[in-house]
Structure formats: structure tokens, C-alpha cells
Amino acid sequence: MFPAPAPEIRERMLAAYAQACEGLHLASPPDARVWGYQGRTLSGPARECWLRLVSEPDEKAGGKLWDGPLLARRALPASVRRPALLRVHGWSANGWSYRAELYDRITAPVVSVCPVLDDDPVLPETWWTDISDTLDTVPTAREAVREEYIRRVVPQYTGHTVGEIQWTTAHGDFHWANLAGPELAVLDWEGWGTAPYGFDAATLYVYALQAPATAARVRQALAHILDDTAARIAELTVCAQVLQAAERTDFLAALAEPVRHHLAARESWAV
CATH class of the missing domain: 3.30.200 (Phosphorylase Kinase; domain 1)
Incomplete structure (x- = not known):
């Protein structure tokens, strides 16, 4: 990778x-x-x-x-x-x-060698169905993302406020280099734990912003999660993570500007 x-x-x-x-x-x-x-x-x-x-x-x-x-x-x-x-x-x-x-050992390759997509992969409809079913949860005391971190970086890097957070269990690093295809498998479970509702779906979407067709497909496949108002904080958190890490992480540097455009287009998030 x-x-x-x-x-x-x-x-x-x-x-x-x-x-x-x-x-x-x-x-x-x-x-x-x-x-x-x-x-x-x-x-x-x-x-x-x-x-x-x-x-x-x-x-x-x-x-x-x-x-x-x-x-x-x-x-x-x-x-x-x-x-x-x-x-x-x-x-x-x-x-x-x-x-x-x-x-x-799984036989399918990862969807992308980089966590961030820069072009649109060809994935079957079954993959998109399976990705929706995979976002299951189990009770855990582990933390994938800390509340103190969210309340600090979201206002600092996005300009938005953080209200009440709905917590769920997440993979925590649900990007394109941790997903295999065309037969779905989710890799690298070292960071799983509690996160804001929709965190995995938001990660998958934000990390696809440089491949607009795939980003749109993510929003379509995971609309039942991403269109829920509870997922707003998850999406803001992922955007804040990208902007915070862009200067020190090469593969996030190019994603920073698309994230800023995305935030500017989502003024309805303001509460």
C-alpha cells in the first residue's frame, strides 16, 4: 500500500x-x-x-x-x-x-492501493449490497473516535458545531484500501470501536470525493445511513480528520481541497 x-x-x-x-x-x-x-x-x-x-x-x-x-x-x-x-x-x-x-488469505484484491480513490473502480452490484449489510454493530467499550477529539477538531477545522452525538460501533478505518472487491472483504480491524453514527459510511464517502461517480454511488447505496441527520457529526468528523492530517499525510493532501468544497456546499449542516 x-x-x-x-x-x-x-x-x-x-x-x-x-x-x-x-x-x-x-x-x-x-x-x-x-x-x-x-x-x-x-x-x-x-x-x-x-x-x-x-x-x-x-x-x-x-x-x-x-x-x-x-x-x-x-x-x-x-x-x-x-x-x-x-x-x-x-x-x-x-x-x-x-x-x-x-x-x-482472500483471493480478491483491495479496491485501491491507496486509502483515497483517485478514479472510479468497477464493482458489481452485489458488492454495493454487501457493503450496506456489512455495517453491523456489536456492543463494545472500545473507542474508535473519542468525544473530546470530535468536539475539539470539528469546530476548529470545519467551522460547524457539534450537538448531541449518537454512538454506534464502527470499523474506524473504513477506506478503500481496507476493502476487497469484487468479492467484498473488510480488512484491518485494529481500530474498531465506538464512533458517531454513520462514521464508516462517511469515511467511505469522503475518501471517494476525488472520484465523483463513486462518491455518488456511495451516497446512493448508503443513503439510509448518510441521509440520517444523526450521521451529520460523523461526516463532519471525517472531514475534520482529513483537513487536520493533510499537511503530514501525503495521501490526504490532495483530498483537502475537495473536502473544503464539500463543506462549503453543505451549509445546511449548520445548526
């Missing part, structure tokens, strides 16, 4: 990836690996499975992102379309903690 990181990170992660394969008794081809943002994760095929390695400094390991996939395996219903987490192997070395996660 992302370019290889700096050499020192690349060498450390490749060594850890080899150790993960050894610890799980796997073999993985060296030319079929996928880097996460700034080298935090490294993934690739391993036999008939998919191996994902995540790393954090020892002092930051644990918590919401670290435990998300394991808790998702226990809590989410089978109706949520996702690759099954089969095994987990963890260790610490030289100030870094590592967790290797072995998943069922």
Missing part, C-alpha cells in the same frame, strides 16, 4: 518478518510483501494464508490498536465479511514489540 520505509526501518522489519515466519513455521516469498504506513506493518502471502506483522516501541505496545484484531475475532459476528484470524505470535527484541497475525 505504501512505499518501503527508511533503510533502518526496512531492515529491522524484514528481519522481524523472517522471524515471524520461523515462529509460525511458515515460508513466505521475498518479493510479495506489502508495507504499511511508515513501515509500521509488513504483510504478505504465506502458503495459503496471509501474514501481517505489526511493530511498536515497547513503551507503546498494547492498547486499542494492538489488541483490536484479537478482540474483533472474539466479538464480531460471522455476518461481518472479513478474513479469519487464525494464529498470533508475539515477541519483543531490542526495544521493539512485534505481533505476527496469520489470516485466511
Whole structure:
């Protein structure tokens, strides 16, 4: 999904990836690996499975992102379309903690190699039906988006107020690089938890603003969510997230201007 990181990170992660394969008794081809943002994760095929390695400094390991996939395996219903987490192997070395996660390998590719769309993908009608059905919820105490954050960044970056928030459970990172097609599967469950109603649908829509035909298709397919007044805060939150991160995150930089145009066109949001 992302370019290889700096050499020192690349060498450390490749060594850890080899150790993960050894610890799980796997073999993985060296030319079929996928880097996460700034080298935090490294993934690739391993036999008939998919191996994902995540790393954090020892002092930051644990918590919401670290435990998300394991808790998702226990809590989410089978109706949520996702690759099954089969095994987990963890260790610490030289100030870094590592967790290797072995998943069922899905055959469908991700819809986009970048979280933000820059052109319109060709997806079957069944995919759009399935995406609507996937936005299910389960009770959880995990937080995907904190209320304090919402009440701070939405006025700061959008100029809109935040009233009462209707909370639900969300994937939390429901963008186009975490969705497979033409057979739908939802990847990367490390950040799931409570968020404003409609947060996943709003993420999918906002991250498609540079591909207008697909953005319109998202609004059509998820109208029962996005047209609900309760989803206003979710959409504002996603817009605020983009504008806040645009200067430090390359793939969001080009999305900032479409987001500003979108906000200007939605003055009816003002309350």
C-alpha cells in the first residue's frame, strides 16, 4: 500500500518478518510483501494464508490498536465479511514489540492501493449490497473516535458545531484500501470501536470525493445511513480528520481541497 520505509526501518522489519515466519513455521516469498504506513506493518502471502506483522516501541505496545484484531475475532459476528484470524505470535527484541497475525488469505484484491480513490473502480452490484449489510454493530467499550477529539477538531477545522452525538460501533478505518472487491472483504480491524453514527459510511464517502461517480454511488447505496441527520457529526468528523492530517499525510493532501468544497456546499449542516 505504501512505499518501503527508511533503510533502518526496512531492515529491522524484514528481519522481524523472517522471524515471524520461523515462529509460525511458515515460508513466505521475498518479493510479495506489502508495507504499511511508515513501515509500521509488513504483510504478505504465506502458503495459503496471509501474514501481517505489526511493530511498536515497547513503551507503546498494547492498547486499542494492538489488541483490536484479537478482540474483533472474539466479538464480531460471522455476518461481518472479513478474513479469519487464525494464529498470533508475539515477541519483543531490542526495544521493539512485534505481533505476527496469520489470516485466511482472500483471493480478491483491495479496491485501491491507496486509502483515497483517485478514479472510479468497477464493482458489481452485489458488492454495493454487501457493503450496506456489512455495517453491523456489536456492543463494545472500545473507542474508535473519542468525544473530546470530535468536539475539539470539528469546530476548529470545519467551522460547524457539534450537538448531541449518537454512538454506534464502527470499523474506524473504513477506506478503500481496507476493502476487497469484487468479492467484498473488510480488512484491518485494529481500530474498531465506538464512533458517531454513520462514521464508516462517511469515511467511505469522503475518501471517494476525488472520484465523483463513486462518491455518488456511495451516497446512493448508503443513503439510509448518510441521509440520517444523526450521521451529520460523523461526516463532519471525517472531514475534520482529513483537513487536520493533510499537511503530514501525503495521501490526504490532495483530498483537502475537495473536502473544503464539500463543506462549503453543505451549509445546511449548520445548526
